[in-house]
Amino acid sequence: xxxxxxxxxxxxxxxxxxxxxxxxxxxxxxxxxxxxxxxxxxxxxxxxxxxxxxxxxxxxxxxxxxxxxxxxxxxxxxxxxxxxxxxxxxxxxxxxxxxxxxxxxxxxxxxxxxxxxxxxxxxxxxxxxxxxxxxxxxxxxxxxxxxxx
Numbered sequence: 652x653x654x655x656x657x658x659x660x661x662x663x664x665x666x667x668x669x670x671x672x673x674x675x676x677x678x679x680x681x682x683x684x685x686x687x688x689x690x691x692x693x694x695x696x697x698x699x700x701x702x703x704x705x706x707x708x709x710x711x712x713x714x715x716x717x718x719x720x721x722x723x724x725x726x727x728x729x730x731x732x733x734x735x736x737x738x739x740x741x742x743x744x745x746x747x748x749x750x751x752x753x754x755x756x757x758x759x760x761x762x763x764x765x766x767x768x769x770x771x772x773x774x775x776x777x778x779x780x781x782x783x784x785x786x787x788x789x790x791x792x793x794x795x796x797x798x799x800x
Contacts, residue, residue, distance in 0.1 A: 652700045652703065652704060653662050653671070653673060653701075653702070653703055653705070653706045654672075654674050654675070654699075654700070654701070654702055655671070655672070655673050655697040655701040655703065655706060655713065655716070655717075656671065656672045656698055656699065656700050656701070657670075657671050657698065657701075657717060658671075658672070658696065658697065658698045659669055659696070659697050659781060660693050660696040661693065661694045661695050661777075662686075662690065662691055662692065662693055663690040663691075663692040663693070663694055663697045664684075664685065664686030664688065664689055664690035664691070665686055666680070666682060666683060666684045666685055666686055666689075666691075667685075668679075668681070668682045668683075669681050669682075669683075669788060669792060670792070670795075671708075671710075671713055671714070671717065671792065673706065673708060673713055673760065673788075674687070674754070677710075677775060677795040678710040678713045678714075678794065678795055679710055679714060679763055679789075679792035679793065679794055679795060680793065680795050681791075681793055685719070688758075692766070693766060693767065693776060694765065694766055694767065695763065695764065695765040695768075695774065696745075696763065696764055697761065697762070697763045697777060697778065697781060698762040698763070699724060699727075699728075699750075699759060699760075699761055700759070700760045700761075701757065701758065701759050701763055702757070702758040703756065703757045703758075704756055704790070710794035710795065711794070714794075715788055716720075716791075717789055718786060718790070720759075720787055721758070721785055721786055723750065723752060723753065723759070724750070724759070724785055725751070725782040725785050726750075726780070726782075726783050727730035727748075727750035727752075727759065727761065727782075728761065728782035728785070729778070729779060729782045730751070730777045731735075731748050731761050731763075732775040732776070732778035732779040732782065733775070734748075734758075734780065735774050735775040736775045736777075737772075744763075744764040744765060745763060745764035746761075746762065746763050746764070747760055747762050748760065748762075749762045761778075763778070767786060769775065775793070776798050
């Protein structure tokens with residue numbers, strides 16, 4: 652099975668890292684830095700972890716596969732956002748939630764974690780924001796260039 656992960660992380664210094672890996676190899680990636688002084692400690696992270704049988708090892712094929720799953724992914728993020736609309740307990744992290752309605756042969760799990768109570772209260776908003784911006788985010792994520800050997 653191939654392992655495909657979409658991730659988004661919010662750092663204490665305000666930076667946000669978004670990316671996609673296939674079998675732990677980076678395919679798409681962007682880091683938006685907002686800090687005068689770096690503080691890499693995470694406030695929260697959200698992963699969409701997928702397992703599927705076949706997928707080309709090409710950034711554009713990966714991007715297109717995720718875009719093809721837009722309705723399912725958005726629905727999953729919105730349902731979990733509704734479940735966590737009052738927040739989540741930081742002592743029960745990470746949460747692992749299976750996306751309902753995935754086609755046969757595909758597994759999708761949303762995994763999210765927060766480090767502080769204030770971020771825990773807002774995790775539903777984070778999940779809704781990911782759902783609402785799914786297509787735009789994927790279309791704008793730069794491809795990772797393979798290292799020259």
